[in-house]
Amino acid sequence: MKTGVIPEKPFVFVIFGATGDLTGRKLIPAIYALAYDNLLPENFRILAIGRRDYTSETFQNMMEEAVREYSQKCFMEKVWERVKNGITYINFDFVADKDGYFRLKHALDNLSETGIHNHLFYLAVAPGLFAPIVTELKKNGLLSEGNGWKRVIIEKPFGENLEKAAALNNILTDALPEERIYRIDHYLGKEMFQNILTLRFSNNIFEPLWNRFHIDHVQISIAETVGVGSRGGYYDNTGVLKDMVQNHMFQLLSIIAMEPPVKLDSDYIRNEKIRVIRALRPFPVSLSEREIVLGQYTGGIVNGEAVPGYLQEKNVAHGSKTPTFAALKLWIDNYRWQGVPFYLLTGKRLNRRNAEIVIQFREPLGRKLYNDYCDARSNILAFRIQPYEGFYFQINAKKPGNFYEMIQANMDYCQTTTYGNNSPEAYEKLILEAIRGNNSLFTGWDELNASWYYIEDLESKINRNSLHIHQYPAGSVGPEAAVRLIENDGRSWWNMYDSINFCKERGSINENI
Numbered sequence: 001m002k003t004g005v006i007p008e009k010p011f012v013f014v015i016f017g018a019t020g021d022l023t024g025r026k027l028i029p030a031i032y033a034l035a036y037d038n039l040l041p042e043n044f045r046i047l048a049i050g051r052r053d054y055t056s057e058t059f060q061n062m063m064e065e066a067v068r069e070y071s072q073k074c075f076m077e078k079v080w081e082r083v084k085n086g087i088t089y090i091n092f093d094f095v096a097d098k099d100g101y102f103r104l105k106h107a108l109d110n111l112s113e114t115g116i117h118n119h120l121f122y123l124a125v126a127p128g129l130f131a132p133i134v135t136e137l138k139k140n141g142l143l144s145e146g147n148g149w150k151r152v153i154i155e156k157p158f159g160e161n162l163e164k165a166a167a168l169n170n171i172l173t174d175a176l177p178e179e180r181i182y183r184i185d186h187y188l189g190k191e192m193f194q195n196i197l198t199l200r201f202s203n204n205i206f207e208p209l210w211n212r213f214h215i216d217h218v219q220i221s222i223a224e225t226v227g228v229g230s231r232g233g234y235y236d237n238t239g240v241l242k243d244m245v246q247n248h249m250f251q252l253l254s255i256i257a258m259e260p261p262v263k264l265d266s267d268y269i270r271n272e273k274i275r276v277i278r279a280l281r282p283f284p285v286s287l288s289e290r291e292i293v294l295g296q297y298t299g300g301i302v303n304g305e306a307v308p309g310y311l312q313e314k315n316v317a318h319g320s321k322t323p324t325f326a327a328l329k330l331w332i333d334n335y336r337w338q339g340v341p342f343y344l345l346t347g348k349r350l351n352r353r354n355a356e357i358v359i360q361f362r363e364p365l366g367r368k369l370y371n372d373y374c375d376a377r378s379n380i381l382a383f384r385i386q387p388y389e390g391f392y393f394q395i396n397a398k399k400p401g402n403f404y405e406m407i408q409a410n411m412d413y414c415q416t417t418t419y420g421n422n423s424p425e426a427y428e429k430l431i432l433e434a435i436r437g438n439n440s441l442f443t444g445w446d447e448l449n450a451s452w453y454y455i456e457d458l459e460s461k462i463n464r465n466s467l468h469i470h471q472y473p474a475g476s477v478g479p480e481a482a483v484r485l486i487e488n489d490g491r492s493w494w495n496m497y498d499s500i501n502f503c504k505e506r507g508s509i510n511e512n513i
């Protein structure tokens with residue numbers, strides 16, 4: 001992993017879709033933050049491309065407002081001037097105006113004459129435009145590496161199903177090799193994602209216990225309070241399994257379950273992650289709610305506000321059966337994880353916003369020793385990915401006093417409290433890694449292929465079994481059946497009711513950040 005290096009070579013950041021939401025909210029603020037932290041080379045430029053008829057100056061002013069509004073860093077005139085002065089706006093239609101690519105080439109050639117040969121193309125556009133843009137880039141010779149590197153960052157979603165993802169991939173790999181394709185999954189840019197690797201592989205106390213002999217089960221949850229918002233049309237054709245499980249949740253699952261890579265390089269890490277996805281046991285042909293529970297939100301109250309149900313959202317089909325919630329039990333059929341269930345839970349319009357992984361160790365062997373008068377519980381190691389970053393390890397301890405009582409002591413590392421809200425935004429980290437040429441925080445095609453295959457097989461079994469879609473009110477914990485899914489196995493979801501309160505009780509959250 002070529003991390004830790006401050007890039008020195010000049011480069012051009014070429015943004016397709018510069019007038020869109022992502023560019024203003026994430027991309028330009030990320031570039032600003034990198035410049036603020038002195039993580040960019042002395043000489044860099046931004047070519048922002050959109051079809052609206054703006055001048056560079058108008059666009060620069062819009063981006064200044066965006067940086068003031070969305071950047072985590074305070075606004076410093078000097079830093080912004082440096083970014084702003086490098087921005088040129090070019091306008092053309094990516095589909096209808098083929099000459100536009102010629103103008104882009106001309107602009108890049110001019111910059112090349114000043115010594116800037118490296119190009120990072122960012123496709124911040126709807127997925128339907130990925131293939132046409134890459135095809136035109138190739139046709140115009142913009143992806144050939146002469147004196148500088150040429151890389152392409154592709155936004156998500158990468159295809160709507162396996163067939164479309166494979167077709168898109170064929171077009172991409174026809175235009176440039178896999179190692180120069182950077183497919184975004186912003187969960188990989190989250191600080192704690194990398195910290196999981198560090199915790200697992202740089203601490204001798206965990207790896208010997210990281211297997212079926214010591215771990216009872218694993219829980220991975222991503223809970224959202226938001227609904228589908230303006231993405232109703234897209235979401236209705238996608239659903240929770242493709243929108244969250246196939247990508248973000250499988251990434252978290254594979255980083256938790258993978259074998260140690262030989263090196264912390266992208267190929268090695270990706271190979272280990274793929275092996276996990278390939279070892280996932282296919283769901284049984286006759287599915288039941290012992291394995292998977294699906295739900296769809298109805299109207300309710302979230303954070304004190306009344307919100308509509310899924311069926312009332314814009315562009316959602318009348319009577320749609322698209323699930324917005326899923327709880328699943330997965331098994332990884334390999335030597336390390338045989339017999340250890342992985343419970344996944346994710347949904348929209350839930351009572352909380354958090355992403356967390358909980359490793360529950362087996363019951364303490366000495367439990368019988370204490371049973372009569374104490375409550376020795378299984379140890380827990382939990383990674384909090386958002387909104388508060390950190391991890392805690394829960395162990396049994398004696399409560400001070402003249403009686404033999406047991407308590408659960410929490411060894412808690414709250415990164416947010418220790419370092420303030422200073423973790424780089426996911427986009428900041430991902431853009432920096434792409435400039436460095438490190439694609440270990442991006443999704444490889446083999447991983448995507450394997451996870452699409454698995455999710456499509458599951459969806460076809462769901463349809464064949466006409467699995468019930470439970471309704472759950474917005475602002476709730478999800479369908480009751482999801483609680484039963486895990487309770488049938490004698491276990492329960494961790495922190496389902498409010499993990500934030502749980503952290504607050506333990507004083508690990510600084511309310512001011």
Ligand SMILES: NC(=O)c1ccc[n+]([C@@H]2O[C@H](COP(=O)([O-])OP(=O)(O)OC[C@H]3O[C@@H](n4cnc5c(N)ncnc54)[C@H](OP(=O)(O)O)[C@@H]3O)[C@@H](O)[C@H]2O)c1
Pocket residue numbers: 016017018019020021022023025050051052092093094095096123124125126127129155156157
């Ligand atoms: N926004 C987010 O937070 C977010 C999060 C995760 C993933 N993404 C992904 O990022 C990508 C961009 O999302 P977004 O929210 O920024 O979308 P958006 O707001 O709809 O922006 C799309 C951009 O593409 C431009 N565009 C569309 N058709 C074009 C054409 N034929 N020629 C030239 N320009 C064209 C639009 O130009 P006009 O301004 O002229 O319409 C606009 O600049 C999508 O793939 C999305 O799934 C976004």
